[in-house]
Amino acid sequence: MPVRRADAERNRERILAAARTGFAEPGPPLSMAEVARRAGVGMATLYRNFPGRRDLLEALYTDQVDAVCAAAASVDGSPSERFLAWVHHFAGFFTTKHEIAGELLAQAEGPGPVLDRSRERVLAAGRPLLAAAQEAGEIRGDLSLEQVLDMVIAVSAIHGDPDYSRPILTTALDGLRVSSSRR
Secondary structure, three states, X not given: OOOOOHHHHHHHHHHHHHHHHHHHOOOOOOOHHHHHHHHOOOHHHHHHHOOOHHHHHHHHHHHHHHHHHHHHHHXXXXXXXXXXXXXXHHHHHHHHHHHHHHHHHHOOOOOHHHHHHHHHHHHHHHHHHHHHHHHOOOEOOOOOXXXXXXXXXXXXXXXXXXXXXXXXXXXXXXXXXXXXXXX
């Protein structure tokens, strides 16, 4: 990848920051012109960095996947606390990014390489956390990471205020813990 000039990199980051904020807001999808306006850059600068809307969406999605993967290495506590903290981080990612993923899917005939690679990366980041929690006897051993994340996605897809779905997610995740009666 070619090295960018400092001002070009700043413009790219401003565009991503404006798009990240805008896509997290409720309402209709942000236009490319609105992204440029919010970033304080011209349309030529926007399109030089992101030749199309899909390029911008993929960059936003990839940045967020990077954050989810990095979070796997930064959580503290017991094995189950580390795993559950990471799962909550994933839930936050999914809740705010499912609109971007939905738009990416709508623009293509299938998930495509960015979404496929992202899923693989997230699973690779979370598997060691789940394995450690299961080996410690703190998290049920009869579920795979894919099953846990599918459960999180299902709960996160519930429409409504996050304060409504957060206790549902907490209850579902509590069911992952090994109780003394199940040991």
